[in-house]
Amino acid sequence: MDSLDEIDKSILKILQRDAKQTTKDIAAALNLTISPVYERIRKLEAQGFINKYVAILDQKKIGRPVTAICQVSMRYHNEAFIENFVNEIQHLEEVQECYHMAGQVDFLLKINVKSLEEYHDFVRYKLSKIDNIGVLNSTFVLKEVKHTSEFFF
Amino acid sequence: MDSLDEIDKSILKILQRDAKQTTKDIAAALNLTISPVYERIRKLEAQGFINKYVAILDQKKIGRPVTAICQVSMRYHNEAFIENFVNEIQHLEEVQECYHMAGQVDFLLKINVKSLEEYHDFVRYKLSKIDNIGVLNSTFVLKEVKHTSEFFF
């Protein structure tokens, strides 16, 4: 009930590459009829293997070409400050990814903005306003070499 | 022909949150009929604003709980080595993201695997086999605080 067989894996492989494949298409690819594929997909959704379906936009076309990586260290490492930081980050729409890390740096953030100026404003008026931030180190992406949301099977 | 009005932006906002919203749903949300919404979506796809539609899977449920950040510096910075590295990375399915960075570190990679042992194997038998790698520094994600593919408007 909670583990995936080869057919489930094949379905997930297809859907994480292209969610617009119809049940019919997938059934054809797997030599099955529509019903079992339909039921498996519903099950994978219900059990939480599939979280959601999204449209992936083109960063450059929509005018947000600047990506920065920002490494943040906290001044004091107590629970309340950490929780506060985590909360604040959720509301900052410029932040696409944020990870609590092992090692010297506490958090690694991936930030997407229109321009370097906007990044400056983001750091100055939003990020550095969060309480208890110690060191804050920004580097910029020159080129996105690879970016996928696919997991391999 | 290449710029977005407010309606386009609203459509993109909806679709990057939930690609399963039907044309009908979106039309209702925007107080429009189906046709204009339908035509705009097709146009946004054709013009490349929307790259693709994908299913987002649950990292933990599918048994791939370990995420590592690996920072790579090249030994020599000539074009051929860089291009080789970029090429090799495309084929490594454990690598979800790879950025060519400004600054001391040349590349930042996000890697997703089943276990620390698998990460070890990845570094030893795949990553460090690539020619001309100098420094290689790994840190691990303790907690994914935020991860979205949405761009804000």
Added chain:
DNA sequence: GCTGAAATGTTCGCTTA
């Protein structure tokens, strides 16, 4: 940008192995 109708896809109860 709207209307409406044909084509396509989804959903689900029932049947079969």
Added chain:
DNA sequence: TAAGCGAACATTTCAGC
């Protein structure tokens, strides 16, 4: 328990206004 069939319903797609 998992797969298949088929009918009812929903959505997509597109020509014509």
